[in-house]
Amino acid sequence: MGPLIPNGVIPYEWSNIIAIIIGIAFGFVLEASGFSSSRKLAGVFYGYDFAVLKVFFTAALVSLIGILYMDYLGYLDMGSLYVHPTYLWGAIIGGAIMGVGFVAGGFCPGTSLCAVAIGKVDAIIYVIGIMIGVFIFSELYFLFQPIYEGSFEGNITLMDTFGVNRYWFVFVFTIAAIIIFALSDQIKKRVKKIFY
Amino acid sequence: MKKLKIDPNKNSHIYWNPYFGGFLLGILILFTFYMTGRGLGASGAMKSSVVTIVNTVTHSHAEQNEYYSKFIKDNESPMNNWLVFETLGVLIGAFISGGLSGRIGWRVQHSPKITRKRRLIFALGGGILFGLGAQIARGCTSGAALSGMAVLSTGGFITMLAIFGTAFLVAYFFRKNWI
Numbered sequence: 516m517g518p519l520i521p522n523g524v525i526p527y528e529w530s531n532i533i534a535i536i537i538g539i540a541f542g543f544v545l546e547a548s549g550f551s552s553s554r555k556l557a558g559v560f561y562g563y564d565f566a567v568l569k570v571f572f573t574a575a576l577v578s579l580i581g582i583l584y585m586d587y588l589g590y591l592d593m594g595s596l597y598v599h600p601t602y603l604w605g606a607i608i609g610g611a612i613m614g615v616g617f618v619a620g621g622f623c624p625g626t627s628l629c630a631v632a633i634g635k636v637d638a639i640i641y642v643i644g645i646m647i648g649v650f651i652f653s654e655l656y657f658l659f660q661p662i663y664e665g666s667f668e669g670n671i672t673l674m675d676t677f678g679v680n681r682y683w684f685v686f687v688f689t690i691a692a693i694i695i696f697a698l699s700d701q702i703k704k705r706v707k708k709i710f711y
Numbered sequence: 712m713k714k715l716k717i718d719p720n721k722n723s724h725i726y727w728n729p730y731f732g733g734f735l736l737g738i739l740i741l742f743t744f745y746m747t748g749r750g751l752g753a754s755g756a757m758k759s760s761v762v763t764i765v766n767t768v769t770h771s772h773a774e775q776n777e778y779y780s781k782f783i784k785d786n787e788s789p790m791n792n793w794l795v796f797e798t799l800g801v802l803i804g805a806f807i808s809g810g811l812s813g814r815i816g817w818r819v820q821h822s823p824k825i826t827r828k829r830r831l832i833f834a835l836g837g838g839i840l841f842g843l844g845a846q847i848a849r850g851c852t853s854g855a856a857l858s859g860m861a862v863l864s865t866g867g868f869i870t871m872l873a874i875f876g877t878a879f880l881v882a883y884f885f886r887k888n889w890i
Binding site: 517518519520521525530531532533534535536537538539540541542543544545546547548549551552553554555557558560561563565566569570571572573574575576577578579581582585590591593595596597598599600601602603605606607608609610611612613614615616617618619620621622623624625627628629630631632633634635636637638640641642643644645646647648649650651652653654656657659660662663668670671672673674675676681684707709710711 | 730734738754761762777794799804808817818822836838843844860869876886888
């Protein structure tokens, strides 16, 4: 029963090798989907290209539904998966700062790495920027610590927060995503085309 | 410097269908959770790099700092980390994909309406903000938003909404860079 490495089905020593293999697949899929292009990524914010929206939500739904199925069929124990912790204000403020960085720079960290790999100079500068950002945060940690460690709610899921049934939630989320995908195609038709 | 041919009336590159790419990415996240019990990440490796650089340049400073010291262990480099190996893979995988499609070449990609210099300045500023935000939120679009959403983490959903919500709100002010 999964997860395989934490449960000792696959020895821990394989962990870093599997990391590289997973990384190769991750980088390949992102680059082939066009995420090494900042102008394609930024399209979602101006309505001329919705690839980010489609790839992101399709991936979230496929993994969500897949985890639910594997848990249901007994291949994977959902309870032993790592749940990203919720620090309410950290998530909101950090997310908002990242949002501005996304539109200004045209990349997020994962996509900028793909662009670095194919030689985009702007992405190399962007990654240097990320490292400067991490450096500023660390040096001024005493300033950020209250947000970083405050409003901790635990490793909670939407089920804990809203008490909804996870199967119904995923079902409604899927329908909503399909509607949003259809709407995005309509918006794209009305927006001036941008080529890059 | 390799010159890429760009036709202004047509997209110069053909990419995968986004639903196909999204489907494969979803399967990969599922596989990652099945193997390791955790999701994917990207900004973590950059954090490890910064910790390593600071720790090498001035070890005493890194040890006194409350944030760096979280990631420094006595007998182990901060680079010996799952996310660092995964990130090496990302660079290899993207290089293979770009190579197969003829997209490799030194290039600054920007809208014809702005200069190279302006693009690079905004790239640097955007990177600084993203790096800062990713530390505050304990993860970026991959580690917090996407991998968080896969296990229905409340924090993952909030981070995702905050990133995209803010980006849509401020997009107007950056429009000259893109459209």
